[in-house]
Amino acid sequence: MKLDELPRLSLGFLPTPVEDLKTLGAELGISLSVKRDDFTGFGGGGNKVRKLEFLMADAVAQGVSTVITTGGHQSNHARMTAAAARKFGMKPVLVLRGNKPDNWQGNLLLDHILGAEVDFLDPDAYFEQINPRMQAHADAAEARGEKAYIIPLGGASALGAMGYVNAIRELAEQYEAQGRKAPDYICAPVGSGGTLAGMTVGCSMWWPNTQVLGIAVTGTAVPFSERISVMANDAAELLGLDQRFAPEDIRIENDYVGPGYSIPSDEGNAAILRAGRTEGVLLDPVYTGKAMAGIIGTVQAGGIEKGSDVLFVHCGGTPALFPFSEQLTADLTY
Incomplete structure (x- = not known):
């Protein structure tokens, strides 16, 4: 099959x-x-673990060192992508919809524990800015000599x-x-x-x-x-x-x-x-x-x-x- x-x-x-x-x-x-x-x-x-089994296999095969993805403040996908990146020796970058919070709770707390770099986007401008912002992070990683991999919203x-x-x-x-x-x-x-x-x-x-x-x-x-x-x-x-x-x-x-x-x-x-x-x-x-x-x-x-x-x-x-x-x-x- x-x-x-x-x-x-x-x-x-x-x-x-x-x-x-x-x-x-x-x-x-x-x-x-x-x-x-x-x-x-x-x-x-x-559920995102099932998707990441395939997406991270692709990233590992390409020799990726920085994984970039997006979601909301309480994105399960962002949290699990950060965990998967760490498991395979990669740096996670999360571009999240919402302003920087006063308190890091729920998935945001776990993102921090996992050592993700978190970039917050104004929720009203999110859908216009998200793809350019993720690409900017990928370009910055490439400029540092790193291989970047962008995973779309929700995988x-x-x-x-x-x-x-x-x-x-x-x-x-x-x-x-x-x-x-x-x-x-x-x-x-x-x-x-x-x-x-x-x-x-x-x-x-x-x-x-x-x-x-x-x-x-x-x-x-x-x-x-x-x-x-x-x-x-x-x-x-x-x-x-x-x-x-x-x-x-x-x-x-x-x-x-x-x-x-x-x-x-x-x-x-x-x-x-x-x-x-x-x-x-x-x-x-x-x-x-x-x-x-x-x-x-x-x-x-x-x-x-x-x-x-x-x-x-x-x-x-x-x-x-x-x-x-x-x-x-x-x-x-x-």
């Missing part, structure tokens, strides 16, 4: 388990399970998407070993789109009857369905597949972003408390809380039929809980 021919470095503690969420599923009237990719382990865990590329093509294969093997049929839906948060692109390609290979559903956690100038279809097609081409995907093949729920990226929403916070109090599962306000709110809301609106078998991909993000303690304790009565 072409997937196995692509260079890959082992980083994650794989395979991650699949856990039934029986109480929450029963409350919603569905069969609900979770793929625990918050347990991938390396660098604090999360969202055809190569990065291989992590979730491989994850679907892992899931298919787990379900087959347990004698379970493929789920009706597989759901995940969507920020940069690489995870969903990989899931889309992977499901076309191993779970063709499973519908991939993305819950947007941020807005985007170019619709996610368009961006993800392009990435999925590039990934399919990389794998030598004939299948191609149109924007209408990509299903995204856009009603659960809330006030904006990395800004907690009331629905997301409610979903965090509900998952914690029914299942003992920790979600976060940036990604997984909003995604769970999307699953709950889509079931209630009839977009996911009652009685469906739904698999939620937990993409990690526990460090991002702690900077938002004030919002998440608003229900305290003592």
